Amino acid sequence: MRFSTRAIWRPAAADALLVALTWLLAFLFRFSLLRNDAPVNLAQILWISTPLAAVVWVAALAGLGVYRTPWRHTSVPEFKRLASAMIVAALALAAVLLLLRLPNFPRSIVLLHPLFAGAALLGLRLGARILAEGRLTRSTAQGKPLLVLGTLDEAARALQSLRSSKGWQVAALISPNRGEVGRSVQGVRVAGSVDDLARVAQAQGASHALIASEPGSPARRELLLQASDAHLALLTLPRADDWLQSGVSGGGGQAPRQVELADLLGRAAVQLDVRGLSSLLAGQVALVTGAGGSIGSELCRQIARFGVRQLVCIDSSEIAIYALEQEFKARFPELAVRYYTANVREPERLLDLFKRHRPAVVLHAAAYKHVPLMEDDNAIEALRTNVLGTLGAARAATASGAQRFVLISTDKAVNPTNVMGASKRLAELALQAHAAQHPETHCCAVRFGNVLGSSGSVVPRFAAQIAAGGPVTVTHPEIVRYFMTIPEAAQLVLQAGLMGESGNIFVLDMGEPVKIVDLARLMIRLSNKTEEEIPIHFTGLRPGEKLFEELLADDETTLPTPHPKLRVARQAELAPLDLPALQAWIAASSADSPAQIKAALHALVPEYTPQ
Template identity: 40%
Template sequence: MNAKQRYILLLIIDSIIVTLSVFICYYILEPFFEGYSTKLLITTSIVLLISHHIFGYLFNLYHRAWEYASIKELIAIVKGVTASVLVTTLIISIMNGYIFARLMIITWMMHLILIGGSRISWRVVRSYVFNKKEDLIPTLVVGAGRGGNLLISQMNTTPALGMKPVIAVDDDEDKRNIELSQGVRVRGTTKDIESLVNRYDIKKVVIAIPSLEKKKLNAIYEDANKTGAEVLIMPNIDDIMAGKLEVSQLKRVEVEDLLGRDPIELDDEGIAEQLEGNTILVTGAGGSIGSEICRQVVKYNPSRLVILGHGENSIYLINEELNNRLLGSVEIIPVIADVQDRDRMFEQLDKYKPEVVYHAAAHKHVPLMEANPTEAVKNNILGTKNTAEAAIAAGTKKFVLVSTDKAVNPPNVMGATKRVAEMVIQALDKESEYTRLVAVRFGNVLGSRGSVIPKFKQQIEAGGPVTVTHPDMTRYFMTIPEASRLVIQAGALANGGEIFVLDMGEPVKIVDLAKNLIRLSGYKEEEIGIEYSGIRPGEKLFEELLNEDEIHPDQIYPKIYIGKASEVELDEINKLIPKLFSNNELKNILLNFIEQKPKEDLT
């Protein structure tokens, strides 16, 4: 039945109910009424019919999806019926000089029962007559809270989902054996998933606790995955309530869900004060981090966003994406430029005079930079210095450098150049009267271009094996959106010269990451296989986020630490740079320079 047919059917049903209700109520209780005539009953019926359709339109009683009826829809019926009966009572009283209170009260009650019943009956018919339950996949729902109840209700009213909720589990003992929507009971806790899947022949497990801690989510996934059932996860409940996502938009559990950290809450007010109505410039805007910074920045309504990068195609893609999404609400200005070109950077920053600069342009691959150290120096050190000095000259308020955990005690060229880039920022901050310059240091980013996850996925698709450098190799991980959000938050917190570090939780073994990806791809470890290829040039077994002397229990912001290095003079860096281009021992010069600097202290 289409929308027009349903509208006509409801209109006819309501007209019959409203027209006959006055007569039915009168003749059932006729001995109690005096002074009524057939003419008066007909007049009352006509007035009630007209007023009911008027208020039915105002309260949208004909264009709702009644197969999904809830308390909200029933309240709309009460409002519409009450308003129509009150108006009819007033009109008839004016026409006849007295009030027929008892008749109208009984008529009101009958309207509620019959009109409400006609709507709810459609939901019942749709659920139990038209839905073919035998074709639906038996499903276990993890979570008996708001998310779980919403999901079960959606499954029961939307056969297109193809799932039949059979049972639920929840770790809250107070919810044991309670009945949720349409007879679905809580039969145990998450520890019982494996036994319940087998007992009830469950084919799908849906995790309906989107705010679940990552460690707990990992444990639930492990238990559910052992059963062979497909494991899905529900979107964030706040996004559902805000209308950004639907309850039914379930997705497979991804490695980002299992290994990503619990998200950090941003100081939206402080960030908005910094970005709203201003010109923002992002270097490396076509890269994984740079493009995500752009996506996050536009949420705060800057007047202009300058997306700068030297890769034509990547800048084209992020420019198209942002313009298609924003439809002109923010001016997007694409600029093709290389941060190594000092004159070009000064020209562009002077032209647009951004209030905030996010510097994400860098060479980041450790083995490649070991083989090409001069290029690492040009891009990571000189590129940072060029951009930062251009920002100072242009009167930029905040300059935020995207740094890395590989800058801590670096044994490789990439990490060493990023540490010197941090020194450049801190030295320039001391000399700048107006511009505040800071660095943000974090670990590996899940799914970024050239990172380990895309590589592992390609190897799995090719049938394996997955290559891991060393069984004990560990890294800190975070998601691309979170890394970008941290960069933006750091800019809002910056007083100048700081190195912001995110509390990234526990490091993850790369071999465990490989095993998770194999399982999530639907294979067993024996089918794909894992091989160890050996540590590559410049790699460390364990990454660090802070030097030992930097470790401090206090946080400047929830899950964000702040470090401030000891004095580093810009003259020292200026003397270092020529040596890097005139000596074959570039790496040793870099590492020696870093080691001779005093250790950092947290403030």
């Protein structure tokens, strides 16, 4: 790595001067303070050895990379590097002097000088660091007062990141551990525990609090909820992917960001196999059904990162596919994309599109997913779209020579109590039956829980209710759901397409479930409202709704995969579905009542228990 000459010669010149001065100081100490007789050739010794000492020391410091870091950024790793360089310099200088054999050279200088030089060089860098921190403190003294919430260790990391973030002044620390109250870190005192947050904020005049707990730490979610009771604007430090997306390095001191709903997940974001996904998609044609939806559109965005030759987007909604087209023209102008308005319930249209483009990878996101809407009057529509649509897309993929087909399923397919969940479970079974008959196409399904911010989820509904002044409606105070972010969901689908055997059903380790009422409370507080202003009303469970969702059925076990967050669901052996009979039943059920459809569905999906 090359460095600016100017950036090196100035500190090197200063170090050379210090080494020379401390070399003379060592002689002064040796012969004056210790009252020893100086040799007659002292002037000759100093004339030769002083510049020699400066050259050897600076060469050792430069060789071991001491000048790579400006003095003002000196920290523990730089001090360690400096100490190593000083040892090397002292030994090298001793060796050179031994070879020169200067007459009457006092050997004690070789021991005295490193002490003086080391103290001077360390002091110079420490002084530069103190001066830089003093300037930074003065520059942030006029910033907004900020409270930092977290343990001492977490606060120390946050303070280090906040040093170069302008506009904020850390007024006090708040620790979840009462035993840490009264202690301090980097000159900032722990003024109280979480229960004291409102009092400390008022005393310090702070309107913002920063959550210092690491993403994914067990205490983070609880700390968020406790902190939101104080009616402060909640902030957190940017994630590494925030730095990457904004083009700012982690050392650049990117400003704290507002707390997001994703911070409630209680686990770190899932990291997937980017290299493997690139090898799967680069140079290939990829096709996405339901491409205009929340998951489908994010799948398209993720695919665009991996250098596909062409992306084919299919959706039944004209406005959704138009919005996707406008976005991709602006974000990915060089990407070859085709946009089609087509319904997965039309197998002939699907087959034509698939054969026209010959996709290597098919991601099937098209589905009806709203539980109450699909429960009675629209039960037959759920079967037509979720079951026959899946089967039609899988057959078109096989007929067009696709290598991989991935069905997006749901945790509601496990021990379903509603038509939507039962239809997705039946779609899984139909896909497994198709995969057994057509091994040339790798077919799998991916189950995950609710997606934060997806269309029709509780987040947009809560946001609209809050904007309207409330109330926010929650079905039950104890209802819980597993959540993931939209990018996680899309990446998981891609990852599943890369792994496992045909017919597999993949599930994600989604951490701890989230109480829906906690989600509602946090959204209210993030909107700078209180529950007195925006009340929460409990309306009772809706038709087909469960208090909790499961990712695996009772008769299923899981097997590990190469990815620590992905597992394969293994269910009990079932007789393969008769696919022609399945199609015939759904086609003949148009006039059946919801009760008749549910009874027939129960016969095909034994774990389905209609409410």
